[in-house]
Amino acid sequence: MAGIHATIPVLASLDLAQSRQFYTELLGFECLHASAEYLMLARDGCELHLWHCTERHIAENTSCYVRANTAALHADFAQRGLQVDAPQLRPWGVKEFYVIDPHGNLLKFGEPA
Numbered sequence: 001m002a003g004i005h006a007t008i009p010v011l012a013s014l015d016l017a018q019s020r021q022f023y024t025e026l027l028g029f030e031c032l033h034a035s036a037e038y039l040m041l042a043r044d045g046c047e048l049h050l051w052h053c054t055e056r057h058i059a060e061n062t063s064c065y066v067r068a069n070t071a072a073l074h075a076d077f078a079q080r081g082l083q084v085d086a087p088q089l090r091p092w093g094v095k096e097f098y099v100i101d102p103h104g105n106l107l108k109f110g111e112p113a
Contacts (some may be wrong), residue, residue, distance in 0.1 A: 001063075003044070006047070007063045008048065008049055009030075009048055009049070010048075010049040010050070010051055010052060011048065011049070011050050011051075011055060011059065011062055011064065011101070011105045012050070012058045012059035012103065012105065013039065013050040013051065013052060013054035013059065013077045013080075013093035013103055013104075014052075014053060014054065014056060014059065014103045015039075015059055015103070016034065016037075016039075016052055017051060017064050018037045018102050018103075019039060019050050019101065019103065020034055020039055020041075021078075022101055022102050023039075023041050023048070023050075023101070024041070024083075025080065026077065026082040027043070027077065027082070027099070028043055028076060028080060029041035029042060029048065029078075030042050030043065031041040032047075036052065037051065037052045038051055038052070040046065040049070042051050044068075048064070052068075054105060056103065058111045059101075059104040059105050060104030060105075061101040061104075062105050062106070062107075063105065063106035063107070063108060064105070064107060064108070065110065066107060066108065066110075067110065067111060068109045068111060069111060070087035070095050070096065070097055070109055070110060070111050070112070071087060072099055073109055074086060074087055074109075079099055080104060081100070082100055084097060084098070085097055085098070086100070087109075089113050090110075092108070093112065093113050094112055094113055095110060095111055095112075095113050096108055096109060096110035096111075096112060097109055097110075
């Protein structure tokens with residue numbers, strides 16, 4: 001079958017064990033695969049991958065956008081112990097909140113307002 005079926009962001013990680021802990025414990029992702037060089041995670045049909053990288057500036061200049069029920073997801077993250085600003089209505093017509101992982105990757109969670 002032709003066509004695009006999914007997109008999977010691949011983010012940089014300086015320490016895959018630390019990333020795995022952050023994404024599973026605080027963001028509620030399930031670990032699908034973990035090796036010394038690569039990590040695959042999933043939650044609610046969304047998949048994220050991380051690769052081992054030694055250059056922090058790469059992660060600090062990377063982001064991905066995740067469509068989500070922002071109120072429910074923000075509440076879930078807060079219950080897990082993540083402190084992050086509440087979703088806000090942005091001038092471009094979406095409600096969003098942002099999470100920065102331990103290595104500087106910016107995760108933008110949003111939905112149409």
